[in-house]
Amino acid sequence: MGDKRENRVEQIVNDLLRGRRLKLRPGDAEDKEAIIMAARLSAARQGPQRMTPAFRQRLSRQLESAPREGLLTRRAALVAGLGVAAGAVGGSILGRSLQLDHAPSPASASVVRPANGRWFDVGSLDDFQPGEAKLVKAGAVGAFVVRQGDSVSAVSSMCSDLPCELWWNNQSDMLVCPCHNRTFTAGGKSNDDWRYPLPSLDVVMARVNDGRVEVLGV
């Protein structure tokens, strides 16, 4: 009896209706839709919830004592592809600071200009199809390169919102962030009509040199 799905789901429903924490097992994935719906309906019964004063105070205290990140934000470091070595490399991202309140001007992209940068050969121009963004690595800098005729342009491979590497969806011709499904054009412009606008992707320097595509990295 215990193996029957209806019994297992009832156990989860019962826990939810008693306000208990969700305790799931990998086998529950079979009924993921039903379980997620049960959680939503359970919440609906209780109406809109507010933080308890105790939790709010605890959260406030934690935030006040939380360590601040370094001079560069994590995203800045990732955009530059520098990871934990961000501070040591001293690259700069000019044209737009990485603050969140720049959202009202999403079209203004900044340019990744790594200090001590150098050009990386990332392939022959023939390897790049016009209009298709191709992911390349110029040392520590990840970029999507797009060919336009005999020239190329490139944008950072990192989402401008969350620190996640984008992927190219060749069905929709969009760059997609796997973390929250925000999309960008191949040129790096935020493509969504969401409640809050996103900055464009940072521009990575790229050029064609003797039939070879080169990207400025570090």
Place this chain on the structure above:
Amino acid sequence: MNAPDQPSKAGAAGGEVVQLPAAPRATDIAIDELEMVYAFIYARVGNRADAEDLTQQVALKAIPRLRQGAPASAIRGYLFATARSVLGGFWSVRLGLSVSELHDDLAMVTPTGEYSEETAERAQRILAALSDNYRHVLELRFLHGYSLKEVAAEMRSTVGAVKVMQLRALRAAAKVRLDG
């Protein structure tokens, strides 16, 4: 090593110091915004303990990266983006599935305007799209808090049959796609 012919190294060497919040103001705004995030998360996990844990994760991930002076709208947008990511991770870990496998089930559209009515209204619309029996069992169980026995008595059925119907009703409810 080839020096890049553009930009000049002199132009790139300046660096930029991004001012991070030291004063409590951005935190204060964020705490207020976190009320909405908490309600958003609670509506998706259905219990306080998990909602508190996840809200805390959102706060600790997002707030140290907010800039002092950022407007509330930008803070809210960032907090909700982080909340979606954290919720995706929560279900992914609990169910042992990748986030991409869960994408259609999570349907995490950022709420518009005030949040208070969204959850209940959405639930009512989902229930309204179900057959009478399925709607009845879920209404009794979830909205009125009946026990299985009470539902069985109300529906003149057995506890076993109600359990099966509850599972089928939840599956059917999950398939309902609401506009907007």
